[in-house]
Amino acid sequence: MFFLGRDGMRDLQARAERLSADLASGQWKPNRFDRRALLKLTSANGPVINREAIVTMFDQLYKEHGPGQLNKMTSRLTTLLTDTAAAQDQPSIAALPEGQEALSAVSSLVRSAA
Template sequence: MFSLGRDGMRDLRARAESLSTDLASGHGRPNRFDKRALRNLSGAEDTVINREVIVAVFNELYDERGPRQVNKMTGRLTELLMDTAAAQDLSWIAALPEGQEALRAVRSPVRSTA
């Protein structure tokens, strides 16, 4: 379960960095469902992927292909994106230095695969 606060933000950052490292080294390969979501997220120019953008991407994928699109995404990526959106729900979490670092780190796997 995702925890809020400093420890949760450190964990989110570590998961984002781990995924980015795996993708860069070829150990983790996004499937076609992941690629589609990542391609849609790559258009955002901000250093942090905004919560509304993440939600809009999931809604768009669901509307186009139904639950199959979202269900076939890699759990690791889906969880990372959902936790990123959840962390932004509470402004005090996103304002923590650990929160800002974590939210910026999530951008890395999106850039590496887009």
């Protein structure tokens, strides 16, 4: 379960960094369903991928490819992106230094995995 606040943001950052490390070591390779999602998010401007871009990406993938697209994405990636969008629902949480670091870690992962 995802928790908001400083601890939740630290957890989000740690999960993004673990997935990045797994990507770098070859333990995780984005599948074609992951890549579709990641490519849609790479066009997001700024240091973080905003909530609207994530929600739009999920909506577009669902409309274009149906529920199978979302079901075949790596669960760790899907959960990370969903939690990233949820964290931004609370601007006071996302604005914390821990929040900005976590959101930046997710952005770095998306850009390197795409």
